[in-house]
Amino acid sequence: MDFSRVDLTGEEQEFLDEIRGFLDLHVTDDVRRRDRETGDNFDETVHLAMGAAGYLEREYRSEAEGGFDRVRRRLWELEKRRVHVPWVTWGTTSIVARSVEKFGSPALRDEVLPKVFSGHVRxxxxxxxxxxxxxxxxxxxxxxxxxxxxxxxxxxxxxxxxxxxxxxxxxxxxxxxxxxxxxxxxxxxxxxxxxxxxxxxxxxxxxxxxxxxxxxxxxxxxxxxxxxNEGWTVLRGPLDTEHGVATPNTDGLEDVSILQHQGSYMATTLDKVAGLLSVPDAAGRRPVDGGSVSYRLGRSVARVEAALSTPNMYGRVALAQAMRDVAPELMDVLSASSVLPIETPGAIDDGASEYLFRWAPLCGIYGGTLEVFRNMIAQHALGLGRASYAQTRSKAS
Structure with missing residues (x-):
């Protein structure tokens, strides 16, 4: 794995400054608050602004088709993640649009795709x-x-x-x-x-x-x-994308697996908890210096780092499972006030670990349950055959 930094050219730095300014202007605290209240994972004002600026089409298209090059694409993805752009509906839109482009009639493509790129069709x-x-x-x-x-x-x-x-x-x-x-x-x-x-x-x-x-x-x-009756042929590509089975590019400029957005939130929450546990009390004692706390925190760090580094469909399973394992651990080592949600007085980490705890079960069923993905890995990657859940009868002695 290559951990080297990418040195930006002058033009790439200008692009980074441009998109940071754009996202900071449009993805405001009010947008994030409204998204928490509605649970939509979508904001039309932000979406239409990205369409009008050409970012939706440039994200969708390959470099050869006029889209982002590799570095700009990575910068765009990371900056969207940094400011918490409500993104889920664009994710499904881009998946389906590729099937429309490949399997739709010319009339249907003309009806749908231009408005997908402007943001008016989702x-x-x-x-x-x-x-x-x-x-x-x-x-x-x-x-x-x-x-x-x-x-x-x-x-x-x-x-x-x-x-x-x-x-x-x-x-x-x-x-x-x-x-x-x-x-x-x-x-x-x-x-x-x-x-x-x-x-x-x-x-x-x-x-x-x-x-x-x-x-x-x-x-x-x-x-x-x-x-x-050939819908499975149409569906396979979108399912593979949603399942995260595509092989990542070897240049290191993309996520190694799906659910990296959720994994990044988990890592950020872990850092916040570690910082809180490192603050000394009036007697100069830090919770992190206790053997149990340091062990449990260190174990969580190891789990998160391993999950973030796991590629392909394996990474999807590793990240979702790590969220389920780490979230209750963090809440337990913090204190009872960790059960309070964001923007609640007294929430020790402003609800970060509490939200991670509630988010974790959902990440284990997106696009299929963890059990389904483990069976897919066992059957298709490890050659272990199809799982059998039938009860076996013991022979009478």
């Missing part, structure tokens, strides 16, 4: 169903053809950002008699279509997601992505 993921778990291929939401139209009935859970989006990337079942991976068709469904109802759900960390109901939703065939 896209969300319509995968999980109330009884479907992490296996999206068990889809029960039905799409039935009616001439040049399709009629859709069903429901989707955890459609984060649906209330701030104009389209959803919807997986449907178009052939119930076929094998599950051969029965799927993908659509880009306009969310203002009659028969769609969006209801909010709030997670334990305060984020808003949604359940979306589809009742006799009628859309034109032009909103289909890819071939009928």
């Amino acid at each position: 896209l969300c993921l319509g995968y999980t169903e109330p009884e479907g778990g992490s296996d999206v291929a068990t889809c029960k939401t039905r799409a039935v053809r009616d001439g040049d139209y399709w009629v859709i009935n069903g429901s989707k859970m955890f459609t984060t950002g649906a209330h701030n989006s104009q389209y959803t990337f919807l997986i449907t079942n178009t052939d119930p008699q076929a094998k599950k991976h051969k029965s799927l068709t993908m659509f880009l469904v306009p969310l203002d279509t009659s028969g769609i109802e969006i209801q909010p759900l709030w997670t334990v960390d305060g984020d808003r997601t949604n359940i979306v109901y589809y009742s006799d939703v009628r859309i034109a065939d032009e909103y289909r992505l890819g071939e009928v």
Whole structure:
């Protein structure tokens, strides 16, 4: 692993100064407060400003297509993380836009993509169903053809950002008699279509997601992505991106795994706790000098550093598990006041470790549970075969 620093050229430093000024202007304390209160992980004013400045398209496009070069892309990503840009809806939008670009008709691409880059169109993921778990291929939401139209009935859970989006990337079942991976068709469904109802759900960390109901939703065939019953082909790329299975570039200018944003928050929280535990009391004693505290703090540091350095899908598991292990440890070594949330009088670390504790379970189910990812690693990376959860019967003696 290369730990060397990148020396910025004069032009790169100018770019860094430019984006810092832009983000500091638009991502204000009021934006962050509003995001905590709504749980949206999205701010339209900030999003439209980034679109108008050309940053959305430059982030989306490769360098060869006029997008950021490697250094500028890394600077942009790190600066967004530094100021806590509400980013989730842009994340889903950029994932889906690539499928629209690859599988959509020319008319659909012209309808959607320019407004994606201006910020006026956002896209969300319509995968999980109330009884479907992490296996999206068990889809029960039905799409039935009616001439040049399709009629859709069903429901989707955890459609984060649906209330701030104009389209959803919807997986449907178009052939119930076929094998599950051969029965799927993908659509880009306009969310203002009659028969769609969006209801909010709030997670334990305060984020808003949604359940979306589809009742006799009628859309034109032009909103289909890819071939009928070939939806798995359309879906594989976005799933791989969401799962974090892509191999990172070897130049060191990108995250080594997905969930690095969450991992950085964990590391920052750990630093804050370590600083608090290093403050001497009236008698000159520091909590960190105690054997138990120093051991537990050191163990947490080791876990965080190892997780942040773990690549690919393994890093996703390592980071999510580290959050679950480290958060309660930090709260325990601080004091009872660590249970108080941000901006609450008496919160010893202004709610940092308390929020990490509430965020950790969610990071273990984003895009699939940790158990699913461990099975994927075991089966596809280690060649251990498919897991069997059936109970074995003992032979009678």
